[in-house]
Each structure stands twice: as C-alpha cells, then as structure tokens.
Amino acid sequence: MLSVRGLSAGYGGLMAIRSVDLEVNAGEWLALLGPVGAGKSTLLGVLAGLVAARQGEIRLDGEDIRQLPPHRRLRRGIALVPEGRRLFAGMTVRENLMAGTHALADPAMRRRNLERVCELFPVLAERGRQVAGTLSGGEQQMCAIGRALMASPRLLIVDEVTLGLAPMVVESLFAALAELHRQGMTLLTVEQNVPLVLAHADRGCVLSGGAIVLEGPAGILRDDPDLPRHFIG
Template structure:
C-alpha cells in the first residue's frame, strides 16, 4: 500500500508550551489510523496542524509526495484533506441542505457534486428527512451526520475525524462508526481521534498513543487493543 500521508517531526507550540513535540507517523492509502490519548495530549492539535488551522513550529507534512506544510487550509481541501471537527461546528441557523452545500464550496463540477450529495443522503437517510430543517434544531447524532456529510461533499481522499461519537447514544455511536468504515471501504483514508478508545481501536488498521504531545506507543489496532498499558490507561482494564 502506498503512503498517502507522511508527517515528520511535527512540532506545535502555544507560546512557550510545546503542545506537540517531534511527532512522526504515516497513513497509507485506504487505512484507518487512530490516535489514542488523554484530554490535553495534543490529538486535536495534530489534526488542526494537518488541515492548516494551526501553525507548526517545525516538521513537515507530505501528502502523496507533495510537501503541503506551508499551504493554507483551502488549498489543503483542494488537495483532498477534509476535517470533521470536534463539536461539529455546524451553521445552526442554516438548513441541512445549506450546510452540505458549503462542504463543496471549492468545487465547480455541478453534476459530480449532485452525485456526491445523493451519496451523502444515501449514507445518512435521516438527513434526507431533515433536509430543509435548521441544523441547530437537530439531535446530536443528526448533527454529526451533517458534519460528516459536509466534509464528504469536498470529495476527500483523506478524512480527519475529531471525536465523532462524543456525547452520542450507543446506537448512534454504532451508526457513526459503521459509516466511517463504509467511507473507508470506498477508498478514503481515515485519521480518527476518538475518546472511545476501545471502539476506535476495533476498527483501526494502525494506531498510536499520544502522551503529553509525544508518541509513546504505535502498532496495529488489534495489538494496541490488547496492550497492557493501553488497556489500563484508556480501556478501563487492569493489566
């Protein structure tokens, strides 16, 4: 499998504080890669650096052989990177339809956009029912579907997901994770940050643990799922 993304010695600082220190990892085309870590470990900072929302202090980000370290966010979207941010960050006073339309703002291919919109509505049938409803009036699970659909409207090759199941009911968690697996099966590389470490590692091809801004463990998802340190610190098991 060819390498889709290569991150080398990524460093991000907030004033005198280094939030991310020398982080290096890769994601091959078609993989699901999960980042596990406690609150404040630097997970969201890594995602924001990858999509250009956080200035980095050092290191390099290479996508499909192109160094995109200095590119602004909208150019990274054009290169195929989309993010579903923590907290969804929808336009609450706009409809589901309008939020989805915004997701494809960099695109001019109307017929293909219409095809992708139909695909999003097929992936999340609830959104078809809520299509003309204001996004701010939806349930948490429905809002997460809109956030994912909006990101998919950019036709990404690389999708960043930040806490997609946070605050959702168990049955909605299942639906969201199944949709992530389906999008991945369709060829989209996934980088997943998820507090529900057990469920995230279950679907991960590879994963790494971020502690205080540094990678402390890395390996296949199923291996980390059974690693004593991960089980004790993040999965609630002793040993």
C-alpha cells in the same frame, strides 16, 4: 499518502505537539488515541492547516503542504470534521452540506456527492430543510461528516465523532465510517472509546503529552498491556 516528520506546534509558550512522526497509508484507517489534553486536536488542526506548525514537514503524496492554507489542503483531498462539529447552526442541513463543496468547481460532482452523502445518511435527505442547530446531536454529527464528504476528500480526518452521544447513535456513526472505509476512504480518527475504534481501525497510535508513545496494528495494540497506562493521570 500522508507523511509527517518531526512536527511540532503550540500556543504561545505551550508546545502542544512535539516532534511527531506519523504515516497514514492510502486506504487505511488510523486511530489516534490519547488522554485528555494530549494534543490530538492540535495535531489534526495542524494537518488541516488550521494550527500553524512550528517545525517539521507534512507531505501529501510526497509533496510538502505545510505552507498551504486550509482551503488548498481541502482541494488536495484533506477534509477535517472538527471537534464539536462546528456546523452553521442557523443554516439548513442542505445549506451546510453545500457549504462543504466550495472547493469543487464541477456542479455534477456536487450533485453526485450530495447523493452519496444522502445514501450514507438518509436522515440528512429527510431533514434537508431543517435548521442544523435543531438537529439531534447524532444528526448534527452526521451533517458535519456529510459536509466534509461533500468536498470529495481522499483523507477524512474526524475528531471525536461520538462525544456525548448515546450508544446506539455511536454505533450507527461507526457503521457509516466503516462503510466509507470499505469504499476505500482513508481515515484518521480521534476517538475516546478505545475498544470501539480499535475494533474498526487498521492501526492505532497513542499521543501523550504531545508525543507519540505507542503505535501498532489495531489488533495488537488492543491487547498491549502498556495501553491503559497512557490513559491514566
């Protein structure tokens, strides 16, 4: 579905990702791993169109999308749940969710998506009128995922969904992602909890110093003796 070749990006004099090759197949869950500062969020940002690529190609279903702005990539099915959630804190849960549908013209589709999101996260239906900034951390994360789902994505990209959350909340968020995966959603997730994500994902790849250093099926990567080395220092 998504094919990335020789992708580089950075900030000023800093190259944050260097010559990254990446494939995400339709229906699979790919876990992007790597230490702090490895360039994971930068890579996701480049895929979503929020960070400019300096080199390389990004193809969605074979078509080069590198020049497309974020809203047009969203319309083609790439939705990002950004690091730190980035909800509209002063708006209600429902308003946040509806903000995710701006790429959709069809009101029936909006209603259907709202139903599906509320099915996946019933608490969002209960809290529809609550101001998003007053939700718990876990509820905010659900709202951020829900907002991304409102755009009918085919590829859901999620950056550090579990950051700072209690184990039980982490578990329920992963259960929701697993349910989406079961329904056929293609997932690309960045996650610090390596054992947790490799227990769910189909495949993993490790980004370190802006480059992919290791990749493979989740079950094999989990036991790779080289894996821990990439997270130290």
